[in-house]
Amino acid sequence: MPNTISHPSFKSIEQAPLVETSFSTTINNISQFDSLAGSHLGVTAWSPSVANLDDTKGTFDVRxxxxxxxxxxxxxxxxxxxxYYWNQxxxxxxxxxxxxxDELVEQLRILSEGQQDRLxxxxxxxxxDNDNKGVVHNxxxxxLNGEQLQSSNGLDRYDKLDLDYESKTFPALKWGEGVQAGFDxxxxxxxxxxxICSDNGIDDKYKSSPASEIDLNLVLSSKIGDPFKNTKIGGSTVVCDGEGWSRHIEKLPPEPKPEDPMKLLRxxxxxxxxxxxxxxxxxxxLLLAHVPREILQQHKPEWLPPPTGAQGV
Incomplete structure (x- = not known):
C-alpha cells in the first residue's frame, strides 16, 4: 500500500517501472578533483541544481x-x-x-558494473519503509563493481541521523533516523x-571511527553551510551540494598560538x-630592570624611551 501524505506539498506515489530512455545531453556542474591530499584518490562531484531537474514526480528513469x-x-x-537527488x-x-x-538500488547496482573499480x-x-509503518528515511x-557495499561496521545502507531540517521543512512525513552519522x-x-549534510557536524561518538583515522570525507548535502573537515590532518573533504555547487577543502595543521611575550619576559x-x-x-x-634592552625592543618596544636625539611629532 502506498504511503498517503496529507500535506499539500506531497503526493502518494505508485511504484513506477524503469523506462528505457534514448536521449543524451551534456551534463553540467561536474567537478573533478584529482589526486586529493591524504589519499591520492580522484573524486568526481556531480552537483546539479536538484530542485530544477525536469522529470515526473514519483519516477526515477529520467534521473x-x-x-x-x-x-x-x-x-x-x-x-x-x-x-535529495532522486526525490526533490x-x-x-x-x-x-x-x-x-529496491528497484532503483538494483538498477544502480547494475549501472556500477560498467564503472570498473570506481566507487x-x-x-x-x-x-x-513499508516494513516499519511507513517511516521515511533519507x-x-x-x-563498487556491481556490488552494494557494506560499511566497516556491517551496515548495508546509511540512513541520515540528524533529521531536524527534514522534520521542520517537510513535517508531513514521518521521518525515521538512522543509527549513526556516517558510513565508513x-x-x-x-x-x-x-x-549526509548536517550529519557532518555531529560528534565522533555517533560515528564508527574517529575523524583522525579518516583520509577522505565525502559530504552529500543540500544547502549546507561551512562544512566540518572530518579527517586526519592533511586529509581532504569534498562537498557535493544539490544547490548546484561543490568544493574541496584540505585539513591543514592548526596554526601555532603566538607565545605570550609576558611569559617570556618573566x-x-x-x-x-x-x-x-x-x-x-x-x-x-621589574621587567625594565631585568630584561636586556634588545629583548624588550623585540617584544615591548613601546616601553622603551625614544633614542637620543629623536624628536616627537
Whole structure:
C-alpha cells in the first residue's frame, strides 16, 4: 500500500517501472578533483541544481539516465551526487515506496558494473519503509563493481541521523533516523567517510571511527553551510551540494598560538618573582630592570624611551 501524505506539498506515489530512455545531453556542474591530499584518490562531484531537474514526480528513469551520462562524461576513482537527488522537485519532496527504492538500488547496482573499480555514491534516496509503518528515511547506498557495499561496521545502507531540517521543512512525513552519522569504508587503502549534510557536524561518538583515522570525507548535502573537515590532518573533504555547487577543502595543521611575550619576559626575573602576582605597573618596572634592552625592543618596544636625539611629532 502506498504511503498517503496529507500535506499539500506531497503526493502518494505508485511504484513506477524503469523506462528505457534514448536521449543524451551534456551534463553540467561536474567537478573533478584529482589526486586529493591524504589519499591520492580522484573524486568526481556531480552537483546539479536538484530542485530544477525536469522529470515526473514519483519516477526515477529520467534521473537514472542523467546519472548514467554523468558517469560516462567524467572520470576519477569516486563519483558522488548530492542529497535529495532522486526525490526533490522544486520545493517538494516525494518519497519512493519500498518497492521503488529496491528497484532503483538494483538498477544502480547494475549501472556500477560498467564503472570498473570506481566507487559510485549516487546521491541520497528518500523512501517510505513499508516494513516499519511507513517511516521515511533519507539514505545513501554505495556501489563498487556491481556490488552494494557494506560499511566497516556491517551496515548495508546509511540512513541520515540528524533529521531536524527534514522534520521542520517537510513535517508531513514521518521521518525515521538512522543509527549513526556516517558510513565508513576502506577503498584502495584509503579510509573514506560518507556523510549526509548536517550529519557532518555531529560528534565522533555517533560515528564508527574517529575523524583522525579518516583520509577522505565525502559530504552529500543540500544547502549546507561551512562544512566540518572530518579527517586526519592533511586529509581532504569534498562537498557535493544539490544547490548546484561543490568544493574541496584540505585539513591543514592548526596554526601555532603566538607565545605570550609576558611569559617570556618573566623568565628574566629572579626565580622567586616569576610566578608571583603583582600589579601591572610594578611588573613593568621589574621587567625594565631585568630584561636586556634588545629583548624588550623585540617584544615591548613601546616601553622603551625614544633614542637620543629623536624628536616627537
Amino acid at each position: 537514472l539516465s542523467l546519472i548514467a551520462q554523468a558517469l560516462e562524461q567524467s572520470k576519477n576513482d569516486v563519483f558522488i551526487a548530492p542529497e 522537485h522544486g520545493d517538494e519532496l516525494t518519497p519512493f515506496s519500498t518497492e521503488q527504492k 559510485v555514491i549516487p546521491g541520497t534516496i528518500v523512501w517510505s 539514505s545513501v547506498f554505495v556501489f 569504508i576502506n577503498f584502495k587503502d584509503t579510509n573514506v567517510r560518507i556523510e 623568565e628574566y626575573l629572579p626565580e622567586e618573582l616569576r610566578n608571583k602576582f603583582m600589579p601591572k605597573q610594578r611588573l613593568k618596572e
